[in-house]
Amino acid sequence: xxxxxxxxxxxxxxxxxxxxxxxxxxxxxxxxxxxxxxxxxxxxxxxxxxxxxxxxxxxxxxxxxxxxxxxxxxxxxxxxxxxxxxxxxxxxxxxxxxxxxxxxxxxxxxxxxxxxxxxxxxxxxxxxxxxxxxxxxxxxxxxxxxxxxxxxxxxxxxxxxxxxxxxxxxxxxxxxxxxxxxxxxxxxxxxxxxxxxxxxxxxxxxxxxxxxxxxxxxxxxxxxxxxxxxxxxxxxxxxxxxxxxxxxxxxxxxxxxxxxxxxxxxxxxxx
Ligand SMILES: C[S@@+](CC[C@H](N)C(=O)[O-])C[C@H]1O[C@@H](n2cnc3c(N)ncnc32)[C@H](O)[C@@H]1O
Numbered sequence: 001x002x003x004x005x006x007x008x009x010x011x012x013x014x015x016x017x018x019x020x021x022x023x024x025x026x027x028x029x030x031x032x033x034x035x036x037x038x039x040x041x042x043x044x045x046x047x048x049x050x051x052x053x054x055x056x057x058x059x060x061x062x063x064x065x066x067x068x069x070x071x072x073x074x075x076x077x078x079x080x081x082x083x084x085x086x087x088x089x090x091x092x093x094x095x096x097x098x099x100x101x102x103x104x105x106x107x108x109x110x111x112x113x114x115x116x117x118x119x120x121x122x123x124x125x126x127x128x129x130x131x132x133x134x135x136x137x138x139x140x141x142x143x144x145x146x147x148x149x150x151x152x153x154x155x156x157x158x159x160x161x162x163x164x165x166x167x168x169x170x171x172x173x174x175x176x177x178x179x180x181x182x183x184x185x186x187x188x189x190x191x192x193x194x195x196x197x198x199x200x201x202x203x204x205x206x207x208x209x210x211x212x213x214x215x216x217x218x219x220x221x222x223x224x225x226x227x228x229x230x231x232x233x234x235x236x237x238x239x240x241x242x243x244x245x246x247x248x249x250x251x252x253x254x255x256x257x258x259x260x261x262x263x264x265x266x267x268x269x270x271x
Contacts, residue, residue: 034068034193036114037075037121040223041192044125046245047079050188053216060091061187065175066194067096070107070168071118074160075125076190077167078133082126093169097178104172110160111139133164176201185214192222192247210237210251219249 037043054060064073073096080088098104106112114122114134122130137159171178175191176198182189189209198205209219219239226247242248 034071035121036071036118037079037125038072038192038222040247041220042246043075043079046220046248047076047083049245050218051080051083054090054186057186057216058090059186061183062091062094063182063187063189063191064094064096064168065178065189065191066197067098067104067107067170068100069103069112070096070170071112072096072190072192073168073170074112074133074164075122077164078122078126078129081164081167082129092167094167095169095171097171097173097175099172099174101172104170107168108170110165111137112158112160114158133161134158135161176205179205179208179212182212184212185216187212187214187217188220189213189217190220192220193224195221195225207237210239213239213251215251217251221247221249223247 050060062073062076064070064076067073073094077092077094080091084091096104096107112134119130122133126133136157139159175194189212191209195202213219238251238253239249240251240253242250
């Protein structure tokens with residue numbers, strides 16, 4: 001697929017397409033930006049449901065694929081700790097995977113650059129427990145804001161405390177290969193706001209994600225995925241978008257509805 005075909009395939013308003021640089025569209029550079037308790041996901045509603053659904057299940061596997069600096073994985077860990085305390089153990093460790101070495105290295109060390117809004121959102125979702133999970137630090141570190149370039153920025157301010165840091169295992173790897181290592185059941189697969197970067201492999205990757213999901217597994221995507229990826233899919237690999245939860249897919253089949261929006265290539269009818 002060349003750049004013109006890629007531009008045309010984007011489910012994107014023409015005005016937006018114009019501001020995208022070719023190397024961004026082609027996935028040679030990528031945004032690493034993220035934040036805590038992102039707004040396109042129903043954190044409490046989803047995890048209250050999950051806690052109840054898996055109350056008799058000994059182990060639940062959580063993955064944050066394309067995890068960036070770890071904000072997503074740490075948000076999940078803090079929410080579960082706030083809701084369940086020691087009983088959250090069966091959800092840990094959360095495995096967080098990204099191919100960007102700088103951000104995963106900082107994440108492993110627990111260095112975070114919390115914005116003022118991050119602080120507010122963490123306190124909101126954890127019942128004012130920011131200080132339980134983070135300590136202030138004067139240490140500075142370099143991190144990528146735009147992966148695949150030399151644009152590194154100096155960040156500082158916070159470090160995760162061991163009670164939080166211990167709950168997440170960071171892995172530096174391409175998710176196209178890491179996906180093969182997932183177990184086959186009880187998986188919560190957060191794979192959000194990175195599908196546009198996977199456009200060369202998205203169909204194969206989607207099939208692998210689906211293969212790793214049983215009836216008790218969920219795939220969570222992001223608004224950016226829906227915006228940037230073509231919505232021409234009649235192929236769903238058995239996944240359907242939940243009516244109940246925003247940006248959540250499962251294999252129940254119950255949620256299937258006409259506005260099925262998944263970003264897979266079309267498979268022609270073979271009749
Ligand atoms: C915009 S961030 C998404 C962060 C987070 N998932 C969220 O929704 O807030 C995109 C991330 O995808 C990562 N990424 C892109 N392609 C990847 C690949 N093939 N394997 C692993 N990580 C990838 C980038 O390094 C970047 O950190």
